[in-house]
Amino acid sequence: xxxxxxxxxxxxxxxxxxxxxxxxxxxxxxxxxxxxxxxxxxxxxxxxxxxxxxxxxxxxxxxxxxxxxxxxxxxxxxxxxxxxxxxxxxxxxxxxxxxxxxxxxxxxxxxxxxxx
Amino acid sequence: xxxxxxxxxxxxxxxxxxxxxxxxxxxxxxxxxxxxxxxxxxxxxxxxxxxxxxxxxxxxxxxxxxxxxxxxxxxxxxxxxxxxxxxxxxxxxxxxxxxxxxxxxxxxxxxxx
Numbered sequence: 001x002x003x004x005x006x007x008x009x010x011x012x013x014x015x016x017x018x019x020x021x022x023x024x025x026x027x028x029x030x031x032x033x034x035x036x037x038x039x040x041x042x043x044x045x046x047x048x049x050x051x052x053x054x055x056x057x058x059x060x061x062x063x064x065x066x067x068x069x070x071x072x073x074x075x076x077x078x079x080x081x082x083x084x085x086x087x088x089x090x091x092x093x094x095x096x097x098x099x100x101x102x103x104x105x106x107x108x109x110x111x112x113x114x115x116x
Numbered sequence: 117x118x119x120x121x122x123x124x125x126x127x128x129x130x131x132x133x134x135x136x137x138x139x140x141x142x143x144x145x146x147x148x149x150x151x152x153x154x155x156x157x158x159x160x161x162x163x164x165x166x167x168x169x170x171x172x173x174x175x176x177x178x179x180x181x182x183x184x185x186x187x188x189x190x191x192x193x194x195x196x197x198x199x200x201x202x203x204x205x206x207x208x209x210x211x212x213x214x215x216x217x218x219x220x221x222x223x224x225x226x227x228x229x
Contacts (some may be wrong), residue, residue: 033216043205045216059216091160105217107152107160 002026004108006092012114013082021077021111025094032075033095033105034067038088049075050097082115089113118143122206122220129196130228137191137223139180139206147208149173149182149189150217154203163191163204201227 005024013019025032034046046059049069060066064082069075079086089112093105122139129135141147151163151173164173166182166189173180178193189206206220 035217035219042221043207043217043219045218048216056216093160104162104165106162109159 004092004094004106006090006108006111008111009109010112010114012116014116015084016081018078018080019082019113021079021090021113023075023077023092023094023108025073025075025092026096026106027073029094029096029106030072031095031097031103031105032069033093034075034077035091035093036061036088037091037110041088043091046077079113082113084115087113087115118147118208118210118218120206120208120218120220122204123223124221126224126226128226128228131198132195133227135191135193135196135200135225137204137206137225139189139191139220141187141189141206141208143187143208143210143218145210146184147210149180150207150209151178151180151189151191152205152207152219154205154222156202160205196225196227198227198229201225 007022033048036044047067051072052069064080067077089110091110092108095103095105097103119142148167150165152160153163154160164175166173169184171182180189180191203222203224205222207217209217
């Protein structure tokens with residue numbers, strides 16, 4: 001079956017513009033995660049969804065960042081009024097949450113965002 | 117809060133050499149521990165995992181043992197190959213992986229023939 005897919009693969013935008021990043025999780029996976037990978041900060045957890053709700057939004061860097069998930073499937077990460085420091089690779093992952101003992105997260109290829 | 121510390125590299129080794137990549141963590145309770153690998157041009161993949169103290173995770177000749185007394189999860193391989201060249205990330209999860217992962221900064225491994 002298909003893995004996690006993300007679109008676009010690359011996005012170049014001008015400072016101050018809004019961008020939307022999309023994630024299609026593996027079919028049937030109930031949990032969905034967003035991470036950011038940048039040279040300076042490494043891999044940072046941003047937010048995760050269990051179904052359509054986000055129990056933990058503490059990783060979002062600022063109020064310019066928001067995310068939603070509808071129908072327990074596709075998720076969009078929106079960055080408003082982009083800044084140059086938002087330039088990074090945004091990774092999405094999904095998992096089939098069975099129990100608290102262990103749940104493997106499967107990662108997508110990422111969206112490379114460049115803010116000029 | 118939780119944190120993971122690993123050697124950043126690059127680590128350069130010759131083929132068939134022994135590999136150790138150190139990883140230590142700070143967390144409350146009993147986190148699950150993971151090693152992820154990112155091959156050139158590819159996405160992150162789970163390499164191995166351990167969910168409780170003294171567990172040993174293994175895959176593709178790589179091993180790591182969950183040591184609670186030293187809060188460590190060092191990655192080892194007895195004989196590396198050129199194809200092992202990649203970036204390796206140590207990570208932890210408080211919720212068994214159901215919550216967000218806390219990653220180390222990654223170790224770039226270069227294997228020379």
